[in-house]
Amino acid sequence: MRTRLLYKVLIVKILEIDAKTILSKHSLAIPQGTVVTSPMEAFNAADSLSRPVVLKVQIPSSGRMKAGGVKFAQTPDEAKNEAAVLLQTTINNYSANNILLEEKLSVNSEIFLGITYDADSRTGVILGSVSGGIDVEKSDKIARAIFSPQLPPPDYIGRQIAIELGYESKDLLNLSRIITALVTCFIQSDALLLEVNPLILTSDHEWVIADVHMELDDDALFRQKELLKHVPYSNDLVLQTSDFEQLAKEIDSSDHRGVAGRLVAFDGNLGMLMGGGGASMTIFDAVLNAGLNPANYCEIGGNPSVKKVKELTKLILQQPSVDKLAVIMNVVSNTRTDLVARGVIKGIVELGLIPKDVISVFRIPGSWEKEGYDILDHYKVSYFGRETSIDEAVDSIKCRF
Known part of the structure; x- marks a missing residue:
């Protein structure tokens, strides 16, 4: 569950077909399909391509090849048969409703090229390896270069990677141009990951993007409205919200x-x-590890x-299935405990419910905690302070179910 949650909450994963559309707008070659x-x-x-083809299910999940989501066909009849199998197959818990059929190159x-962020150096980073394919993680030689996401990428970065990968002459110059274009696309798209x-x-010495993995920062989607118009398959599968x-x-x-x-x-x-300083994932994991059944994931913070x-x-x-509420945060400094307590109590009371019957646990130590605890005391809601760990607070919920 957590893996799917990470994809949906923290990032927006763009399907291969849409990612290739984005890259083609940066003058990068993609296969016909x-x-x-x-x-x-x-x-x-x-039949229209008149050559061997590859069929790839379009799902927001990596590891499609190893999971059986990529097939090859020499003839139209083989392509028809392979498509029939794929469309009836579940790959990594996703149904294969759309298949990208492309020419086999x-x-x-x-080679492998990956662009992402280095949290330690707080820069963008390009990674390259001559061990392209599904086992690139096993490569013992990785070319690496950093760049600033605030500035246009300098041309020398592409040349540096291409040279380290052992290319020369025309192949080197063309690869250098492609790397620069990929970094430009990464920056302009507010991507968190762009992996080719x-x-x-x-054999004709042309560089072609055979497969691409692209993830966008969902906090930056507000400035990517034009890009989102060109990712229809991702919109249908990944970007839709309930x-x-x-x-x-709308509340936020x-x-x-x-x-x-x-x-x-x-x-x-x-x-x-x-919430609280990135604690949401820790809290959510603790709830799952305790064998409880969360109705939602959410993040609050920054003094709402x-x-x-x-x-x-x-x-x-x-929500029809919800009968209890857990309010848990890390020790907070920029969120007032009393404001959260007031908001929670007001919401419960306005629904005609009794706070002490609904709140299974309340743990928000930090700013204005005494005032917050006074509010909870008034409504006879029990609470925990900083002396109680997140895991202990979660464990206490089981006693109330």
Whole structure:
């Protein structure tokens, strides 16, 4: 569950077909192909290409090749048969509704290129390896260069990587240009990861992007409206939100103060309000490890207003499966305990519920905690301070179920 959560909450994963569309707008070569949704469409597409093809399921998950989500076909009939199998297969818990059918490239050599961020140096980083393909992690030689995401990439970075990978002459110059274009795309798209694996040098000595893995920062989507118009398959599968999640976004955007609305729904009965210096994931893991069933993931912090906390509390508790609420944060300095307590209590009371019956645990030590605890005492809600760990607070919930 947590892996899927990470993809949905922290990043937006762009499907291969849409990522290739984005890269093609940066003058980068991609194989000829199309998306097919039936065996007959696969037959017609392969027949139109008149060459061997590769069929790849379009799902927001890596490891498709090893999971059986990539097939090869020499003839249109083979493409039809392979498409029929793929469309009835579940790959990494995803149904294969769309298949990217492309020409099979003639390979002279292949490499891996990855662009991401280095948290330690706080810079962008380019990684390259001549061991392209599904086992690139086993490579013992990685070329590496850093760059500033605030500035256009200098040309020498591409040349540096290309030289370290052992290319010369025209192949080196063309590869250098491609690396520079990929870094430019990475920066302009607000990407967190742009991975080309493999980048193929064909027998005609042309560099072609055979496969691409792209992830965007969802906090930056507000300035990527034009890009999002060109990723229809990702919009259909990855970027859609439920009414529950959309309402939470509206609550968060209603007031600039703090964060209270970054939310993903699950099918449990325990509503969750949590946060504090990146602690949401830790708290969520503790809830899962305790054998409890969370109804949602969310993040609050940055001192949200009472109204935002109140409305988010009401939204969570109005879900049919929710019968309890856990309010847990790390020790906070920029979020007032009393404001969160007031918002939670107001939300519960406005729903006609009794706070002490609904709140299974309340743990927010930090700023204005005495005032917050006074509010909880008034409504006879028990709470924990900083002397109680997050795990201990979560364990206490089991006693109340």
